[in-house]
Amino acid sequence: MEDKLVNKKVTAGRDELNSFAPEFAHLNDDILFGEVWAREDKLSLRDRSLITVIALISSGVIDSSLRFHIQNAKNNGVTKEEFAEAITHIAFYVGWPKAWATFRMAKEIYGDAKEELHGGLFGLGEPNIAFEKYFIGKSYLKVLTNKSDPIGISNVTFEPGCRNNWHIHNAKSGGGQVLICVDGSGWYQEEGKEPQSLEPGDIVEIKPGVKHWHGAKKNSWFSHLAFEIPGEGCSNEWLEPVEDDYYNKL
DSSP: OOOOGGGSOOOHHHHHHTTTOHHHHHIIIIIIIIIITTOTTTSOHHHHHHHHHHHHHHTTOOSHHHHHHHHHHHHTTOOHHHHHHHHHHHHHHHOHHHHHHHHHHHHHHHTTOOOOOOSGGGOOOEEOGGGGGGEESOEEEEEOSOTTSSSEEEEEEEOTTOEEOOEEEEOSEEOOEEEEEEEEOEEEEETTSOOEEEOTTOEEEEOTTOOEEEEEOTTOOEEEEEEEOOEESOEEEEOOOOOHHHHTTO
């Protein structure tokens, strides 16, 4: 992972101007970057980076300074999509030529970034439309077995903040479900018990008749394999959603 700006001692002022303008070099390196940028409790590095890029573009500074701060915006968590949307927005206010020049520079910096993939080893699958009424947020489903196979296995992926409703796997005999976490970070909770944090490699055995829910954490995608345990009279009983007031406190 590339270093964030706050983790690197900036010496550009002294490197280039110390003999000519030592006070300016001091203000640049020690005050601006050493103190102002370090106040993350007031404004995050991500937001400072984006604000700085926009300020430079608005001032017509399309040079190495802008390139430096675009790189830092990327390092500090501004995605390619967010960056493109921000520059498209300000183009109407600061001018189309400035936006064009910025995009040419940004393409070089963001161009080698691979699209973020989700779903882990088994892939994202398709939008889980058939069950979307039982989820808060968007989920994806990739069925890995055939109907004729002795056990059903699917890869389920939740976007950040997505979770399914409380539900029960009912069965006359046998039945239940096993979850194997394969990507991201999520939650599992049974009624009357504390939520369980889930990471890749964790395994959850869900017995029939147990009321529970599972899904992604607020700031993370999450994927698990779902193994449907064979049984007689198996069915899913979908119940109330996991409300925001409760979920957001986890």
